[in-house]
Amino acid sequence: MTTPAGLDHRILLPASALSGPEPAPVRPAGRTRRDWAADVALFLLAIGLTALSVVEGLGQHPAPVPFAVDTALGGLSCLGVWLRRRRPVGFAAVAVAFSVYSMSAAGVALIALFTVAAHRRVAVAGPIVAGCVLVPFLTPLVRPDVPVSPWWQVLLGFACIAAVLAWGMFVRARRQSLRERARRVESERELRLAQVRQSERDRIAREMHDVLAHRLSLLSLHAGALELRPDAAPEEVARAAGVIRDSAHRALEDLREVIGMLRAGLDRSEEGPERPQPTLVDLPDLVDQSRRAGMRVLLDCRVGEPAAAPAAIGRGAYRIVQEGLTNARKHGRDGQVSVAVGGAAGKGLTVEVRNAAGATAVAGIPGGGSGLIGLAERAGLAGGRLEYGPTPAGEFRLWAWLPWPR
Incomplete structure (x- = not known):
């Protein structure tokens, strides 16, 4: 229909934006490339720290059996790095427990502490920190063959624990900030889209009022004239009936178009050229x-x-x-x-x-x-x-x- 009083239905934004917000991207179930790179780097770091401890232990000519157990526990701790994302607290608890007996597992325990601090609340990381602090005091009880560490080494170990804890808390806070910012941006985007949709609905309602009120008032006027003049000539009755039929037909077409637009979610991407306004x-x-x-x-x-x-x-x-x-x-x-x-x-x-x-x-x-x-x-x-x-x-x-x- 190409009547001059046609409904203005031009959409100002892409139809995909008006039909509703796009779903947020779903994080893949497995590790991403960045996750793999971080895990590989930490695994190599764990192997390096464990190797340094083993070499240092060899220089002290330890007893064969305790040294073998020490090395085995250090190697198992390194393998546990691959479980740190799924079981960060369990991995940290086991690594700290191993480090009480195994000197080669001490470096992995720090990696485990960082993982817990970066992925869990401070209340959860607190017991792991306490376990790391108690390690230098518990080791002489289970390893009499290991000399007691001097006080400066104990303080240095405490400083490393504090630094790793602070680093992990910083990483966690930054991740939370980024997530909050992403949620805020998404919320603002949805709010803007809702405002655009509401504005579009208001515009459609205004246009529908302008067009349908005009047509229906014409229809009512002609119907009222027929009601007031039942003795009118057949030609006048036929002419008025034709106008009523034409106005009703046009009003129905306009109404049908508006309802179709609303049912389709304002998606006009597959329609032909717009009607002239x-x-x-x-x-x-x-x-x-x-x-x-x-x-x-x-x-x-x-x-x-x-x-x-x-x-x-x-x-x-x-x-x-x-x-x-x-x-x-x-x-x-x-x-x-x-x-x-x-x-x-x-x-x-x-x-x-x-x-x-x-x-x-x-x-x-x-x-x-x-x-x-x-x-x-x-x-x-x-x-x-x-x-x-x-x-x-x-x-x-x-x-x-x-x-x-x-």
């Missing part, structure tokens, strides 16, 4: 529709080249005149309406609709009172202004100014 050029046809309905409408268009007006300005002026004629049919006293449109580029476009105000609605046509509010909002969004109300002469005046840039 009404502009200043279509004002005479709009006035003729009202005249055929029995209204007396005087149109004074003082725009040199109506086609030169910007599409948005022309469409806004068309809707203002359309709403003015609809209100005149609903509330006018004698059907006399005057429409004046004038302006030029750089001066703006003025629209004025006047009609004799009536005390009650004509033919029982209901009015929700939201049409003028919607017009004021439309004019404000375009950078213009709108005024309406009764005049001292007993008329109702609807006046608007819309910017028309050079």
Whole structure:
């Protein structure tokens, strides 16, 4: 359908954005490349620290059996690095327990402490820290063959524990900050999309009101005329019935299109070209529709080249005149309406609709009172202004100014 009073349904954003927010990316179940790189680096670090401890132990000529057990526990601790992501607390507890007996497992215990601090709360990491602190005091009880560490080595070990704990807590805090920022960005994105969808729904509702109110008021006016003149000539009855049928058909098409848009989630990606939208050029046809309905409408268009007006300005002026004629049919006293449109580029476009105000609605046509509010909002969004109300002469005046840039 290509009627000038067609519904404006152009979408300002991509349809995928209006149909709803995209789902957040799902983290893969396995390790990512970055995870593999970190695990390999920590595994090699664990092997290096364990190898250094073994070489140092060989220089001290330890007993064969305790040294073999020490080395085996250190090797098992290194293998535990691959379990640190799935079982960080269990891995840390075992590594710390091994380090009480095995000197070669001490480096892996620090890696385990870092893992717990980076993935768990401080309350969970606290017992692991306490275990690391007690290691130098428990080792002489289970390894009499190992000399007691001097006080400066114990303090150095405590400093390493504190540094590793602080590093892990920093990594955890940074990860939490990044997650919070990502959630905040996603929340703001969803809020923006919700605002866009709501704005689009409001625009559709406003357009539907402008179009359907005009068509249904024409239909009601003709039906009321038939009701008041049952003895009218057959030709007049047939003509009025044809107008009623045409108005009802167009109103149903507009309504069907809007409902289809809402059901499809505003996804217009697979549709054909959009219907042409009404502009200043279509004002005479709009006035003729009202005249055929029995209204007396005087149109004074003082725009040199109506086609030169910007599409948005022309469409806004068309809707203002359309709403003015609809209100005149609903509330006018004698059907006399005057429409004046004038302006030029750089001066703006003025629209004025006047009609004799009536005390009650004509033919029982209901009015929700939201049409003028919607017009004021439309004019404000375009950078213009709108005024309406009764005049001292007993008329109702609807006046608007819309910017028309050079």
